[in-house]
Amino acid sequence: MKRTLVFGDIHGGLKALIQLLERVEVKQNDRLIFLGDYVDGWGESAQVIDFLIELSQKQECVFIKGNHDVWCHEFLMNDVINDIWFLHGGKSTIESYQNIESKEKHLDFFANMKDYFVDENNNLFIHAGFSSMHGPEKEHYASNYSWDRTLWEMALTMDTRIQKDSVSYPKRLLLYNEIYIGHTPTLHYNVEIPMQGCNVWNIDTGAGFYGKLTCLDSATKEFWQSDVVQTFYPTEKGRNK
Template sequence: MGRTLVIGDIHGGFKALKQVLDRAGIVENDQLIFLGDYVDGWSESSQIIQFLTQLSGKQECIFIKGNHDAWCEDWLSFGKGSDVWLFNGGKSTVESYNDYSVEDLDLHLEFFQRMKNYHVDEANRLFIHAGYSSMHGPEKEVYSSNYRWDRTLWETAVAMDKKLAKNSQLYPKRLLLYNEIFIGHTPTLDIGIKYPVNKANIWNMDTGAAYTGSLSIMDIDTKEFWQSDPLPALYPDEKGRNN
């Protein structure tokens, strides 16, 4: 068996995706788990989806759905995107689809529809785009939108006292449900860090590829990670989601 690697938020940065997969030395028996937000920001969102559909035919891939992916799925379904989405990177995604046929758009829509809300592996490790609010875990979540939007899971881990033991009555019950949790959604740049961050038993893989940061990929067993160049260096004539 090969490695299992987890990939953070891409946000239309196809150059960064190709670069980081190359730097990690990906081979066909590696399993790849993508944490969502493939689109919106840099100019190559549709190219990413096209590449990932082909990649999944060559090796085992798990695709988690992010909030930006849900927005894009709605646009592909109904032909209209919300102003909020367009302002938050959706405009570049729409433009990237200018030359696609109806048949190709339908294939991409099917790809979005097949994405998972979350994944739990045999080692009781959770992979989810954002988080969940239920103390009983994501399968008991009342609002499925929390899979793609919740920040309280990460905020809780960041605010925790590092000395708090897992057997303490004060240790958050949500965190005890899994051996490890891998998330994206909230850039590590928000706490001034440019690489994957571990807080409590959570690993945050969103290293700010939508903005000034890099795209990151990590071996979930060894915790070795690789990063692309900062996205502004790969797209010097663009502004990503800073526009």
């Protein structure tokens, strides 16, 4: 059977990604959906992009754009170094590009990332969230795709006794069967595995900090994790908190 496999934020951890793909035992007909933030953190951001470009040539892949990817794209296009970005992983990304001769393929990769993706089962895949009651396609602020945390915060604090057919169930969440996000590490809640709030699944298990990289099967909810990403880069510090 074809699987839809959802990957959390990678943050430059190429070695962890390779290990995770081996543990998942990806089949040729699997669809891989990456929720964004491929760069910033560990020292192989540019190499992660190279790897994903090559992977997409032999595997069905969907690449969602994260906030860190927006910053990196601006840097590649205009040589603009955002001060906040530099302090939150940008420095390691800039260093990873020192030995990359051609950036054209990377520019195309970033330019073709999706803000969000909806599959045939009406599941939404987005880096952070959206605020419009009519869905992300009606979002007034495109930055919410990669920055919004209100959707996750709402889902996480919902009374679990409230069912989908209740008038009290949030209308934003009813727009989709399920919603898959990254952006907010589950480590913030002292959780090391994917978290669920209502019909929202958070797959960011803190790979950019001191957690693991995670992949989840959207149909079965089986998940796989790499080793703690820091163990692959023992001399590095990862992202600032």
